[in-house]
Amino acid sequence: MTDTCYVQAAKLLTVAQAKQHIRLAIQEIAERESVAIGAALGRILADDLHSAVDIPPQRNAAMDGYAFSSRQLIADQAVELQEVGTAWAGKPYQGSIGPNQCVRIFTGAVVPESADSVIAQEQIQRVGNSIHFPPGTQPFKNIRAAGSDVKQGEVLVTAPKRLSPADLGLLAAAGISSVAVKRRLKIGFFSTGDELSALGNPLRTGQIYDSNRYMLSGLLNDANHICTDLGVIADDSELLEHTLLSAAEQFDVLISSGGASVGDADFVKQALEKCGRVNFWKLAIKPGKPLAFGRIKNCWFFGLPGNPIAVLVTYRQFVKPALAQLAGNTAEMPLQLKARCESALRKSPGREEYQRGILRQTAPGEFAVKSAGPQDSHQLKVASLANCFIVLDSACAGVSAGESVTVEPFDAFLSE
Known part of the structure; x- marks a missing residue:
């Protein structure tokens, strides 16, 4: 049976169409700032970075062992060399290696100029200062060449990129102490x-606690955001219009929850039409049909639905990639996997649907998912239990247990 509440779904924007509208509308911010790399994790790199040095800067040992010249080796014969010194990491051996000599060396230590090979310490036999090399010792092993990771002048990190812990390590290895990044979004x-x-107040009849702002605060937690909680705005059209106009002067993005539907007290769309421009309003998605997207002066606006699960879905599908694009990153799209569904899922054709699921890995590269519970859009407990969305396309009329479905994990790690 087709979803009767959405018999006009063909007139609504699809999820893909809405995402395309947003991508075409939004242009990244131009402003930038310089930050120390210790504060750059997660920030969006503004310029390509090149290395001023070779990494590593000198030849060094890949493991603990003994540095020697391959000229000392005799084919298929054991060799005995004398240890004449030690090369420590950060304290190079200062002498030279003569005939029938070797140097004790530790991982990362500079390889003496006259050596071209390192043998692992586990492969030798030591008697006093005599080091016995076994037959078949391989030459030219276990030495990292200067610049074997990065050559001087080579690109280290290409902009735009959200800087990762590995990026910070690479930049530090090149001696870079600060970087130019896109400025943070004001939201x-x-x-x-x-x-x-408000939390802490006793509930009167008909009231509920405002959960959406706390969920939004968590969703918006990002190194590229400066977020301001503007509280709760009453169902008053003039107050809402004043709030939008005033806030649009201060922020790059405004996000509301609630008041975006079609009820007599749902003023968000009307206020947006008076204060700015509505790019689109209703979408063929469940939950989250009444999503308003538009612009007020130079401020982008997202009017999310009031149901908490609709906030969660629409934020992850539309707002999160839009904020990444605005912040100067390439649009971040959710990871999707295929999984065997262990639950029968109910669904009516008409809208793309994001059901809450519990995903587990059954074997390397193999996944199974089950429903996290009832799928009503007010049920936060089920969302708390879930670790993924089960994505069902608009034509889907339900899923039988054992069928393959598409899932979007909330995180890259799954609990055992």
Whole structure:
């Protein structure tokens, strides 16, 4: 049976169309700033970075052992060399290696100029200062060449990129102490609704606690964001219009939750039309149909639905990639995997649906998923239990246990 609430779904934007509208509308910010690499994790790199040095800067040992010249080796015969010194990491051996000599060396230590090979310490026999090399010792092994990781002048990291811990390590290895990054986005968020009560206050009849702002605060936690909680705005059209106009002067992005539907007290779309421009409003998605996207002056606006699961879905599908694009990164799209569904799933054709699931890995590269519980859009407990979305396309009329489905993990790690 087709979803009767959405018999006009053909007139609604699909998820893909809405994402394309956003991608075409948003242009990245131009401003940048310089930050120390210790504070650069997760920031968006503004310029390509080149190395001023070779990494590593000199030849060094790949393991603990003994440095020697391959000229001392005799084919298929054991060789005895005398240890004449030690090369430590950070304290090179200062002498030279003569005939029938070798040097004790530790991982990362500079290889003496006259040596071209290192043998692992486990392969030798030591008697006093005599080092016995076994027959068949391989020459030219276990030495890292200067520049074997990065050559001087080579690109280290290409912009734009969200800087990872490995990037910071690479930059530090090249001696770079600060980088140019895109400035952080200024984001304001608020909830709307007379039914919302602040935490700590006793609930009156008809009231609920405002959970959406706290969920949004967590979703917006990002190194590229400066977020301001604007609280709860009452169901008052003039107050909402004033809030939007005033906030648009301060922020790059405004995000609201609630008031985006079609009820008499749902003022968000009307206020957006008066204060700015509506790019689109309704989408063929469940949950999250009443999503308003538009612009007020130079500020982008996302009016998310009031149901908490609709906030979670629409933020991850639309707002998160839009913020990444605006911040100067390439648009970040959710990872999708195939998994065997262990639950029968109910669904009516008409809208793309994001059900909450629990994903597990059954073997390397193999996954199974089951429903996390009831799928009503107000049920936060199920969302708390879930670790993925089960993505069902608009034509899907339900899933039988054992079928393959598409899932979007919330994280790169799964609990055992």
